[in-house]
Amino acid sequence: MSEAILLDGVTRFYEVGDTTVHALDGVSLAIEEKSFTAIVGPSGSGKSTLMALIGCLDVPTSGRILIDGEDTSGMDDDELAYIRNRKIGFVFQHFSLLPKLSALDNVSLPLLYRGTGSRERREKAEEMLERVGLKDRMKHRPSELSGGQKQRVAIARALITEPAIILADEPTGALDSATGREVMDIFHSLHREGHTIVLVTHDQKLASECSRMIGIKDGRVEYDAS
Numbered sequence: 439m440s441e442a443i444l445l446d447g448v449t450r451f452y453e454v455g456d457t458t459v460h461a462l463d464g465v466s467l468a469i470e471e472k473s474f475t476a477i478v479g480p481s482g483s484g485k486s487t488l489m490a491l492i493g494c495l496d497v498p499t500s501g502r503i504l505i506d507g508e509d510t511s512g513m514d515d516d517e518l519a520y521i522r523n524r525k526i527g528f529v530f531q532h533f534s535l536l537p538k539l540s541a542l543d544n545v546s547l548p549l550l551y552r553g554t555g556s557r558e559r560r561e562k563a564e565e566m567l568e569r570v571g572l573k574d575r576m577k578h579r580p581s582e583l584s585g586g587q588k589q590r591v592a593i594a595r596a597l598i599t600e601p602a603i604i605l606a607d608e609p610t611g612a613l614d615s616a617t618g619r620e621v622m623d624i625f626h627s628l629h630r631e632g633h634t635i636v637l638v639t640h641d642q643k644l645a646s647e648c649s650r651m652i653g654i655k656d657g658r659v660e661y662d663a664s
């Protein structure tokens with residue numbers, strides 16, 4: 439198997455006033471293609487920083503990140519956006535849906551950025567919503583959906599560009615455990631379909647269902663268990 443994600447000595451420091459926060463402090467990791475990895479660790483340990491870096495939403499202070507074999511160091515914003523749009527789907531804890539748009543329009547948005555025509559956008563968005571079991575909720579706005587339904591819309595939005603890699607930062611953190619279970623089952627089925635998945639979670643039980651668990655503490659890898 440080859441590596442979907444490779445981090446080599448990655449740091450991310452923030453300057454806050456006259457102190458430096460070492461959010462990530464020398465992380466080297468290889469994440470295999472088609473694997474399902476859980477990232478766990480206390481609040482403030484650097485998990486979201488790590489996900490933002492892998493997702494090309496942010497760039498490291500030092501070190502290298504390779505996505506699908508491509509070195510992202512030195513890429514400009516357009517090049518990073520291109521990688522993000524082609525290879526990565528992001529799912530956040532609080533869904534990050536646009537409140538004024540229907541489920542359908544939220545899901546099709548990444549294709550609008552890509553310049554896809556309206557008919558194809560609509561067809562694909564319908565297909566993705568059907569896949570997450572929301573065919574009958576396409577016209578609903580986020581405020582007319584439950585938490586679990588909102589997260590399923592967000593997953594459909596992440597899938598519409600057919601990304602190989604899905605990054606989910608505490609996707610069940612705002613959901614009750616039964617709804618969280620349903621969302622986790624969607625990630626399991628995406629894993630079976632061949633996606634590479636990296637999931638941040640506080641839930642040890644959900645983490646233990648993944649093929650690998652990486653513990654982060656104080657910006658470093660504390661343990662790495664397969």
Ligand SMILES: Nc1ncnc2c1ncn2[C@@H]1O[C@H](COP(=O)(O)OP(=O)(O)O)[C@@H](O)[C@H]1O
Pocket residue numbers: 452453454459460461479480481482483484485486487488
């Ligand atoms: N934009 C920022 N500016 C300054 N410090 C930040 C910023 N983002 C995160 N941090 C700090 O970096 C550390 C790691 O944060 P984060 O990656 O969000 O942790 P986690 O997701 O594990 O809770 C924390 O100490 C946090 O306060």
Ligand SMILES: [Mg+2]
Pocket residue numbers: 485486487607
């Ligand atoms: Mg976080």
